[in-house]
Amino acid sequence: MKRLHRLWERTMPAVLLWILVITLVAAPIAMAAAGDLYYGSRGEKVRQMQQKLKNWGYYNGAVDGVYGSETLVAVKLFQKRNGLTQDGIVGAKTAAMMGLSLTSSTSSSSGGASGSSQNDVYLLAKAIYAEARGEPYTGQVAVGAVILNRVKSAKFPNTIAGVIYQAGAFTAVTDGQINLTPNDEALRAARDALNGWDPSGGALYYYNPAKTTSSWIYSRTVITVIGRHYFAI
Amino acid sequence: MQSKEQTQGKGLRITLGILIAAAVVLLAVSIFNWNARMQYARRLESMVTQSYYELVDQMDNVYVNMGKLMIASTPETNITLLSDLSRQADQAAENLTRMPASHPAIADTLKFVNQVSDFCRSLTLQAAHGLPLTQQNLDTLGQLRITCAAVQERVNGMTPEEVASGSLQAQDWYEEPLASDGGDSTTQTSVEYPAMIYDGPFSDGLEQRSAQGLPPEEVNAEEALLMARSYLSDRNLGEAQVEPVNEGRIPGYLITAGEPGSQLMVYIARQGGKLLWMMQETAGAVETSLSEQQCLDMAVTQLGAMGFDPVTETWTQSYDGTLVINFAAVQDGTTLYPDLIKVKVRESDGSIVALDATGYWMNHTERELSAPIISQEEAQAVLSSQLQVQSSRYCVVPTDGGDELPCWEFRATFGEDTYMIYIHAMTGAEVDIFLLVPVEGGIMVM
Numbered sequence: 001m002k003r004l005h006r007l008w009e010r011t012m013p014a015v016l017l018w019i020l021v022i023t024l025v026a027a028p029i030a031m032a033a034a035g036d037l038y039y040g041s042r043g044e045k046v047r048q049m050q051q052k053l054k055n056w057g058y059y060n061g062a063v064d065g066v067y068g069s070e071t072l073v074a075v076k077l078f079q080k081r082n083g084l085t086q087d088g089i090v091g092a093k094t095a096a097m098m099g100l101s102l103t104s105s106t107s108s109s110s111g112g113a114s115g116s117s118q119n120d121v122y123l124l125a126k127a128i129y130a131e132a133r134g135e136p137y138t139g140q141v142a143v144g145a146v147i148l149n150r151v152k153s154a155k156f157p158n159t160i161a162g163v164i165y166q167a168g169a170f171t172a173v174t175d176g177q178i179n180l181t182p183n184d185e186a187l188r189a190a191r192d193a194l195n196g197w198d199p200s201g202g203a204l205y206y207y208n209p210a211k212t213t214s215s216w217i218y219s220r221t222v223i224t225v226i227g228r229h230y231f232a233i
Numbered sequence: 234m235q236s237k238e239q240t241q242g243k244g245l246r247i248t249l250g251i252l253i254a255a256a257v258v259l260l261a262v263s264i265f266n267w268n269a270r271m272q273y274a275r276r277l278e279s280m281v282t283q284s285y286y287e288l289v290d291q292m293d294n295v296y297v298n299m300g301k302l303m304i305a306s307t308p309e310t311n312i313t314l315l316s317d318l319s320r321q322a323d324q325a326a327e328n329l330t331r332m333p334a335s336h337p338a339i340a341d342t343l344k345f346v347n348q349v350s351d352f353c354r355s356l357t358l359q360a361a362h363g364l365p366l367t368q369q370n371l372d373t374l375g376q377l378r379i380t381c382a383a384v385q386e387r388v389n390g391m392t393p394e395e396v397a398s399g400s401l402q403a404q405d406w407y408e409e410p411l412a413s414d415g416g417d418s419t420t421q422t423s424v425e426y427p428a429m430i431y432d433g434p435f436s437d438g439l440e441q442r443s444a445q446g447l448p449p450e451e452v453n454a455e456e457a458l459l460m461a462r463s464y465l466s467d468r469n470l471g472e473a474q475v476e477p478v479n480e481g482r483i484p485g486y487l488i489t490a491g492e493p494g495s496q497l498m499v500y501i502a503r504q505g506g507k508l509l510w511m512m513q514e515t516a517g518a519v520e521t522s523l524s525e526q527q528c529l530d531m532a533v534t535q536l537g538a539m540g541f542d543p544v545t546e547t548w549t550q551s552y553d554g555t556l557v558i559n560f561a562a563v564q565d566g567t568t569l570y571p572d573l574i575k576v577k578v579r580e581s582d583g584s585i586v587a588l589d590a591t592g593y594w595m596n597h598t599e600r601e602l603s604a605p606i607i608s609q610e611e612a613q614a615v616l617s618s619q620l621q622v623q624s625s626r627y628c629v630v631p632t633d634g635g636d637e638l639p640c641w642e643f644r645a646t647f648g649e650d651t652y653m654i655y656i657h658a659m660t661g662a663e664v665d666i667f668l669l670v671p672v673e674g675g676i677m678v679m
Contacts, residue, residue: 118672137514138498154347154435155340157330158323167333167399188553195550195557196575197512197589199498201481216337223481233481 129182130172144193322350333399432634446597531583550675605658
């Protein structure tokens, strides 16, 4: 009996810790809304978040798309510093503070303009913003022009939406960045591209050699380089 | 002692109870999530599978209709078959783009199907104008049908599971044979079809077009920079960077000047050192002190100074403190719509911040304009009696396939709507109708 007592005394903290951990992990998970990121989440969004946290110095671990304990610590620190509830769940508020898009629902802040052409401007601007923000203005117009060149090409879908959402065509669609709200610069670039400006020289492809792993894309003939993007045909 | 043990036993049971409860909650949440995941996966899979089965049907229909077309003998049957063919092929192309396949895997199949649809649409128009299918048309259709059979066979040979998994490669679909290399094992089973030159946007002829308006003599990088400086005399190009561009539609030199944020890019064509396009980074200017007419006048003056032939404005759009003006070249009072110059003018000082003369240099030549056979009055008589004609002019309009047609242009209203209608000046055919849709800051031509 004494031995059992001692065993119990020794295991008690461990058991309680376990209960604590499970409650801490399971309860928030049960509460978390679809699309939220939490301990155990995986995927592209986690990767984006880790990259952001790393850039801001909250996180030192690997950017691997796995929400582990190090990520949890970083997220809580981020929440603490930004006056958010430190629950380790990246929900709407925390995501907004990080500039991260969680849901795949399309935002409708297009300024209320009607007509398919205005939709085209907005959709193209979303793609430009997601794919080329931070690039020189001309480079952003060129990305829009590549999308429109694809619409005109028989080898690609025949609508702007078809081209942008073609399976695997743009990483921004795969990782959900396409749903970020475009800024004025992207909207301007979209209008210029739709009005016919094409700094890409008729390109059908573009890639950033520092980020591209596809060997196929290197077989394409490069026309011009603007910013970090190689424009190819 | 006894009671202490009992208490301990009770504590253990409670702890175990909590543990089990926690495990059950965790399990329930996992099962719920897994179920939701499977539901999404199945929904996605059924969408792909639906597209796949539709694609199979549409390819079958294209093949069958092509066969019927070979022996159809009346214009009515031809038009019915051709328009159905064009629609089926168009839908097949749409379903093809819904496959979870990479672009290189389906590109050639997509091009084939798109060209079939496009070619049949141009033949529908031809038939609608009362022209029968020529022997050459029939030969092309015959060759397309052989390729169609090959594509059909590939598509039929797939399983929905293979398609949904997205693992199919180019050789599983249909791959165009490599031009001259030969011996590539992946292309041995491919079937060739002829280059498709016809009047449609996917005509192979469009890719092979060269810039008609550019003089043959070439300039080097230094001369290009000098040309850029003379084009933009009022602007300081400073320490400009010149990059040669040897590929693409029109080879030339890309000249970059200025700091990021106010960067200026100028493209000078290698042939003749002509200005193809320019673009200055402009943060959204809000000041609009000039009127539209003042902006137009200043743009025309600047274009003249740059050495462009006389132009007339076609439509404008205003946004972000800038006015985008579309100009077309004019020859003896005839508007040449293919020879387009787009100009973006700052509405605060009237200076050109962006310009695109690709259309102009691709097409601008001295045209042999023959006198119209159909007079303006005769053309106007063709128009719907519902229309109130406001103005008209003689012009040359481009077709999808890169041809040009002499036309009478009428601007007319019906109810609240304004239309542009184009009547062929030689045959009296109604070539095109555009609806002018008012949008914020201008008019959209649709």
